[in-house]
Structures are given as C-alpha cells and as structure tokens.
Amino acid sequence: MLYNGRPIDLTPEEEEIATMFAVMKDTDYATKPVFVKNFWEDWKKVLGPKHVIQKLELCDFTPIFDWHAAEKEKKKQMSAEEKKQLKEEKAKAEERYAWVLIDGVGNFRVEPPGLFRGRGEHPKMGKLKRRIFPEDIVLNIGKEAPVPECPLPGHKWKEVRHDNTVTWLAFWNDPINVKEFKYVFLHQSSSLKGKSDEEKYDKARKLTSKIDSIRESYTKDFKEKDVEARQIAVATYLIDRLALRAGNEKDDDEADTVGCCSLKVEHVSLSPPNSLEFDFLGKDSIRYQNSVVVNEEVYDAIHDFKKGKKEGVDLFDRLDTSKLNAHLKKYMQGLTAKVFRTYNASYTLETQLKETLGATLNEKTAEYSRANKEVAILCNHQRTVSKGHSAQMERLEAKIAELKTLREELATDLGKVKKGKPPVHSTAKRPPTAEQLEKKLAQTDARIAKMTLDLSVKEDLKTVALGTSKINYMDPRITVAWCKRHEIPIEKVFNKSLLAKFAWAMNVEPNFRFCEADGGADEDP
DNA sequence: TACTAGACTTGGAAAAATATTC
DNA sequence: GAATATTTTTCCAAGTCTAGTA
Numbered sequence: 001m002l003y004n005g006r007p008i009d010l011t012p013e014e015e016e017i018a019t020m021f022a023v024m025k026d027t028d029y030a031t032k033p034v035f036v037k038n039f040w041e042d043w044k045k046v047l048g049p050k051h052v053i054q055k056l057e058l059c060d061f062t063p064i065f066d067w068h069a070a071e072k073e074k075k076k077q078m079s080a081e082e083k084k085q086l087k088e089e090k091a092k093a094e095e096r097y098a099w100v101l102i103d104g105v106g107n108f109r110v111e112p113p114g115l116f117r118g119r120g121e122h123p124k125m126g127k128l129k130r131r132i133f134p135e136d137i138v139l140n141i142g143k144e145a146p147v148p149e150c151p152l153p154g155h156k157w158k159e160v161r162h163d164n165t166v167t168w169l170a171f172w173n174d175p176i177n178v179k180e181f182k183y184v185f186l187h188q189s190s191s192l193k194g195k196s197d198e199e200k201y202d203k204a205r206k207l208t209s210k211i212d213s214i215r216e217s218y219t220k221d222f223k224e225k226d227v228e229a230r231q232i233a234v235a236t237y238l239i240d241r242l243a244l245r246a247g248n249e250k251d252d253d254e255a256d257t258v259g260c261c262s263l264k265v266e267h268v269s270l271s272p273p274n275s276l277e278f279d280f281l282g283k284d285s286i287r288y289q290n291s292v293v294v295n296e297e298v299y300d301a302i303h304d305f306k307k308g309k310k311e312g313v314d315l316f317d318r319l320d321t322s323k324l325n326a327h328l329k330k331y332m333q334g335l336t337a338k339v340f341r342t343y344n345a346s347y348t349l350e351t352q353l354k355e356t357l358g359a360t361l362n363e364k365t366a367e368y369s370r371a372n373k374e375v376a377i378l379c380n381h382q383r384t385v386s387k388g389h390s391a392q393m394e395r396l397e398a399k400i401a402e403l404k405t406l407r408e409e410l411a412t413d414l415g416k417v418k419k420g421k422p423p424v425h426s427t428a429k430r431p432p433t434a435e436q437l438e439k440k441l442a443q444t445d446a447r448i449a450k451m452t453l454d455l456s457v458k459e460d461l462k463t464v465a466l467g468t469s470k471i472n473y474m475d476p477r478i479t480v481a482w483c484k485r486h487e488i489p490i491e492k493v494f495n496k497s498l499l500a501k502f503a504w505a506m507n508v509e510p511n512f513r514f515c516e517a518d519g520g521a522d523e524d525p
Numbered sequence: 526t527a528c529t530a531g532a533c534t535t536g537g538a539a540a541a542a543t544a545t546t547c
Numbered sequence: 548g549a550a551t552a553t554t555t556t557t558c559c560a561a562g563t564c565t566a567g568t569a
Contacts, residue, residue: 117538183533
C-alpha cells in the first residue's frame, strides 16, 4: 500500500488488518464514519505509537484492493474441474469435524478474524474481531470420549467439559462482545434439533384451544384501572395482532432497535378516529412501518400511555418482557411472546392456503408462494431490493410490449386470411392458414399473460423475504399435509435442507390441521 | 425482585451453486 | 457456451428466554 504517496512495508499482522479494510472499499460500511473511526482505533493499536502511519487519510489502500480483485478474478477463471477438485479436497479435510456419534454438526468452523459488520447504526461496526485460538475454546464431550487433538501444535484447549444438560459441542467468547458466546451446535437436520422444533410447533398449536379466552381476557383488561395490567393487555394485543417481537432491553453499545415492550412514544402515533401508525426499527434494524385500525379501547389506551411523555420515553413504562411473559404463563404453560408469532404465522399459512386449486403444478406452487408471502408480510420479513431489479423489470416490460405488437400483427393477419386476402406481416414463403394463426395467437396470449403475472409477482416480492418464515415460523406439517392432499411432490416446496430439517414432519396425515379446535390440547386438562 | 450469565432461535446479506436465457 | 437470473447455502449478527444469584 501507499502512505503519503510512497510505497510502504507492513508486518504480516499489520497488513492482514489493512487488507480487511481495503477490500471493503466499495461497501456501504466504508462510507460510515463510525466504521472508519473504529477500524482506525483498532489498527492504530496494532501499528503502535511510533509507526510511520500516523494518519488514516494519508493511507492509500488501492494496491491491496486491486490485488484482492485480481485474486478473485483468478478464482473465477478456474475451470469447473479445478473448482470441483478443490472443493472435494476441502470437504475431505473437514469431514472429521463434521460429525459426532449421533448426528451431523452445524457450523464447526471458528469465525476468522475480520472487521465487525454490525447491522444498522451499530456503535461497534469496524472494530477488529481478533483471531480465535484453541486457548479460547471450551469443548463439551462425553466423559469417556477421547479429547480431540488440538490442531495447532503447541496450543491447548481452554477447557474440556462434560455437560449433558446442554446441546452445544464447543463455544468461545465473542471477541467483540466478551460477555457473549459463539457456539458450535448440532446440525439443523439432527434429531435433537428436530425434536425441539417439533415441540416449538406443538406448543404454538396448543394455543389454538386457548386463544379465544386469551383474547377475551386481554380485551377485558383494556379498561383496567391498574396501569401495569392495562399495559400488559395492550402489549399482548399488539404481539397477537401484529406479530411484534417481545422487545428486550438493549445496551447502549448496540444498535438502537426496539420490539413491543421497548417501543418509545415516538414509534406509535395516533391517527383519528382509531388508527395507529407504527414506525420503528426492529430486529436487524429492519424498519417496521404499518398503519392499523385498532380496537377503540386500545386507541384510547395508547393515547393515555403517550400522555405527558417526551420523545425517547418508553410507551409501556411499567412493563418489560419478563413481566409480560410471567403474565402469559398464567394463560398456558410455557407461553411466551414469541409463541404468538409462531402461532399466527402458522395459522395464517393454513388459512391462506386454498383447497380448491388450479389444475397445473405451477399454479399449485404459486398458490403456496402466495400464502407464504402473506406470512412473511405479517412477520415483516424484508430484504433489500436486488441490485439489478429495476433493469430486470424494464427488460421484462420491453419483452411484453414486443409480444403485444406480435399479437396485433397476428390478429390483423388472421383477419386478412379469413377474408381470403394475403397476410401483411407473415414473411413465410407459404402463407399461414387461419388455424395456424389462431393457434399462434392463443400461444402468444398465454405468454403475455404468464409474463405479466411473473412481472407483478416479481415486483410484489422485491422487498419480501419468504425464507425466514418457511424455516422458522410455519409448521411444516401444514405444508406436508397440504401437499399430500393436492398431490404436490414435497420437493417442489421444500429444498434439500428443509427436507432434512423437517424430517420429523413428513409422516403427517393428509388431514392434519394446525388449528383444529382441540389441536394439541393438553392430555389431562 | 432485579440482574445477568448462558443457551438457544431467528435474521438478512453475501457467497456459491444451479437454472435460464441469449 | 457465456452471461445473467434465481435458488440454496453459508455466515455470523441479533434476537428471545431461562435459570441462577444477590
């Protein structure tokens, strides 16, 4: 790299960190002052006080960036054969880390050093995430099991435990947030994960038989004199109807985001006669923006909760997630705020999925996507619009316009031919018959219809992420049963990973209903 | 009861793999 | 068959919630 216009040599450690920064030149992070400041503070520590480099502004990382770009290009240019071989070698070398006796392991690699990429306006973005050594790692293995050999010569594990009350295989402290941990868990497809997944959905399903009385109860409490009880009622209403998250307290050294219990007064505004306007940053700094017509008593309650409070003050000042969840436990064993999200997502999928369907497989899977989309919207699962989206839309529109012109030409030719005159637009040596033209016209109409539909679906889904609800919120038994009823191969809606993850749900009866009145109710009430 | 360490689920972005189009 | 679009997988950040402690 260059410093003040002159080439400069760095130690491998200094250079490694410089490279982390250099390669991010074209990302959003590089433009954020907090990111740059945090990076410079941490790099400076490594450089030391007497280093030639004293000012970040005088650093020119372009040579490193160009080198990295060239490396990337080299990799891209490798033949498919070479890539395949490299991949196989890697898989072979790692195979022994990928399995435990009973099942597969999830992510078994430690996180490599890098610059922390927090989401939203994270105060720690750009900080150096240091390299993890065996001395950082705690292993959890069977008492009689041989201790895995430490792969770095001269190093040793931090600790070896034998704790069979937890599921993790290893952990280390997150270097960015030393109080937090990074775990190695079993694979999503493992029986252990499958079991707890099934329990999660069973618990949500159990809500079916309780939900009416719960709604009755909190509706009654909208008028409670006691402020805490009233806040619990309104918060539960929002969590139930809007699928909001619980909203735990957050520290100052995290991005400023909220959930239900941590909403601030400025996040909800009143719009007469009875609408609430929500606008706040939720998990991952994803914006939640929604206008909802609400129960009049809820509207009045929010009005009261906001009264006399300045910006930045908690809307539910008498409430936190533990109080809320403690209250929910009175309704049902194990009931917490997140269960409502699972319940309402699964309920939505089941009620949205139509039982009367079009004839083709494509129409059926499109119906599934449509229902999936409703769930994703409920849960506010969003994605950023892809880079080439608008260009892609324009191309599709142009194509449709082209087809429409063709259609007009076919129509006029058909008119001519029917009157026994020669076609104007056909350039074929032998003029087409009326039948041929009619067939082509029908084909073109079908193509126009399909492309127009594709176009609107694409535009519709440009900010909606379907994956998260599919992986975490919709009871797979709903999907499997629906597919069985409509003779849709399950592979059409679940990819390989999901098939493995949801192995426990595959034997469900075709008539399974998530929201049967007695669905999953207690054996002994 | 409040606090917090700990363990687990949920989340979007980016990379990699695969399918489609020209 | 290369370029482009779409889907799948990987990565690791960021939530939720429990249980133990003071």
